[in-house]
Amino acid sequence: MSKNDTRALSIGSFAVAVVAMFFAAMLLITRNNDKGTAATPAESSVETVTLNLASMKLEPAELTIPPAGANLKVVNVDAQVHALVIPDLGVNIPELQPGASVTVKIAKHAEGTFEMWCSVAGHKDAGMKGTVIVGTGGSSMDHTGSTGATMTWQEMDAQMLKRAQAFPAKTAGHGGDRLEPTVQADGTKQFDLVAKIVQWEVEPGKFVEAWTYNGVVPGPEIHVNVGDKVRIVLKNELPESTSLHLHGIQVPNNMDGVDPYTQPPTIPGDTFTYEFVAKAGVASTFATGIYHSHHDAQKQIPNGMFGAITIGEPGIPDVLKPMGYTSIAKSVNMVLNDSGTIGLSLNGKSFPATEPYTLKKDEVMLVNYYNEGLMGHPMHMHQPMGWVIAKDGVPLLTPMPTDTLWVAPGERYTVLYKAIEPGVWAWHCHILTHAEGEQGMFGMVTALIVEQ
Ligand SMILES: [Cu+2]
Numbered sequence: 001m002s003k004n005d006t007r008a009l010s011i012g013s014f015a016v017a018v019v020a021m022f023f024a025a026m027l028l029i030t031r032n033n034d035k036g037t038a039a040t041p042a043e044s045s046v047e048t049v050t051l052n053l054a055s056m057k058l059e060p061a062e063l064t065i066p067p068a069g070a071n072l073k074v075v076n077v078d079a080q081v082h083a084l085v086i087p088d089l090g091v092n093i094p095e096l097q098p099g100a101s102v103t104v105k106i107a108k109h110a111e112g113t114f115e116m117w118c119s120v121a122g123h124k125d126a127g128m129k130g131t132v133i134v135g136t137g138g139s140s141m142d143h144t145g146s147t148g149a150t151m152t153w154q155e156m157d158a159q160m161l162k163r164a165q166a167f168p169a170k171t172a173g174h175g176g177d178r179l180e181p182t183v184q185a186d187g188t189k190q191f192d193l194v195a196k197i198v199q200w201e202v203e204p205g206k207f208v209e210a211w212t213y214n215g216v217v218p219g220p221e222i223h224v225n226v227g228d229k230v231r232i233v234l235k236n237e238l239p240e241s242t243s244l245h246l247h248g249i250q251v252p253n254n255m256d257g258v259d260p261y262t263q264p265p266t267i268p269g270d271t272f273t274y275e276f277v278a279k280a281g282v283a284s285t286f287a288t289g290i291y292h293s294h295h296d297a298q299k300q301i302p303n304g305m306f307g308a309i310t311i312g313e314p315g316i317p318d319v320l321k322p323m324g325y326t327s328i329a330k331s332v333n334m335v336l337n338d339s340g341t342i343g344l345s346l347n348g349k350s351f352p353a354t355e356p357y358t359l360k361k362d363e364v365m366l367v368n369y370y371n372e373g374l375m376g377h378p379m380h381m382h383q384p385m386g387w388v389i390a391k392d393g394v395p396l397l398t399p400m401p402t403d404t405l406w407v408a409p410g411e412r413y414t415v416l417y418k419a420i421e422p423g424v425w426a427w428h429c430h431i432l433t434h435a436e437g438e439q440g441m442f443g444m445v446t447a448l449i450v451e452q
Pocket residue numbers: 376377378429430431434444
């Protein structure tokens with residue numbers, strides 16, 4: 001990006017940040033009321049503070065608890081068992097399985113700073129330790145990456161500028177690229193997938209333990225034509241069983257990948273072969289699906305086990321053609337995620353490591369949104385109005401305009417965006433705690449760059 005581009009981005013980010021902090025505060029109130037973890041109405045006003053047990057670290061490492069007490073929600077977002085002790089506050093969670101969470105009540109307590117750590121042997125020394133501050137410093141659950149410290153507005157601007165200028169930041173690994181099949185003698189297109197754990201750089205310097213297909217997040221895109229004979233050979237190199245579900249794709253029941261109903265689990269070291277003839281969706285000429293794990297899915301999927309599978313090509317609806325939607329210059333799969341080791345991300349990367357997309361003025365980009373996370377995300381493109389042309393791989397009878405599109409877990413939407421005006425246009429999830437805080441933009445943010 002040029003200097004002007006990044007400057008435009010940073011000025012925009014400041015304006016949004018002011019609004020963001022206001023809405024983030026409102027969201028907190030709503031979220032607390034929605035929690036429902038409190039047993040009695042009297043407890044519903046108690047704040048809930050979240051602590052993630054991540055790969056050899058506690059997030060946040062500095063946790064603030066109000067002196068009035070709080071519900072402490074401890075989530076194990078890692079792929080191995082962890083524990084948590086805060087002796088001074090009477091917290092002792094001896095074991096928390098991967099993906100599990102538990103909420104403990106912390107009573108009213110005098111202000112002070114206390115130690116916390118994971119009590120699994122070796123984990124504390126490896127970095128799983130932090131401090132709990134009982135005080136009025138504010139909640140630590142409001143946004144990812146918050147420093148919790150008070151900044152002047154000048155410091156805040158400087159930090160936001162630095163972050164905006166880091167975009168697009170280079171990281172190791174790129175997911176979602178198309179996988180070339182090996183074509184068999186009978187014409188069958190074979191795709192080989194290996195399920196394995198790798199260290200994945202989500203944002204610069206932040207490596208997480210990702211559960212992947214072929215070592216990338218998202219897994220490689222599988223693309224075939226209607227009528228193709230398809231074979232997917234899945235080898236399991238994970239420390240636990242798995243199975244591969246073809247979400248939104250018409251396959252015979254025994255190829256649906258839901259163990260133990262349609263197949264036995266594919267145990268570590270084993271291989272399972274999925275075979276089917278590629279069909280368009282019902283009432284469609286194409287299909288827009290996703291392949292993902294259907295075994296211990298609440299862990300395996302958010303940790304990275306998902307990839308697009310597309311059959312055929314969506315066409316441009318006739319009604320949009322007089323509006324300049326004549327050909328598709330670029331097709332993009334955009335997989336949303338919010339949980340597991342990967343966390344808030346677009347195609348397996350968090351801002352500023354997300355990928356920018358460049359179009360020339362008047363060009364049209366087709367975007368397939370997929371949500372593989374645990375919550376809905378309203379995806380917002382700043383300038384160009386989009387047209388939703390298909391839901392879950394089936395064309396809409398009438399395209400629907402959108403600048404903000406709610407994408408629920410499991411849904412797919414196909415949207416055409418036309419580049420109207422040159423500039424850097426932010427493109428992000430509009431749940432503001434997924435996108436921007438006092439440190440600047442983070443998580444589910446990228447940009448469309450429209451060139452003259
Ligand atoms: Cu979101």
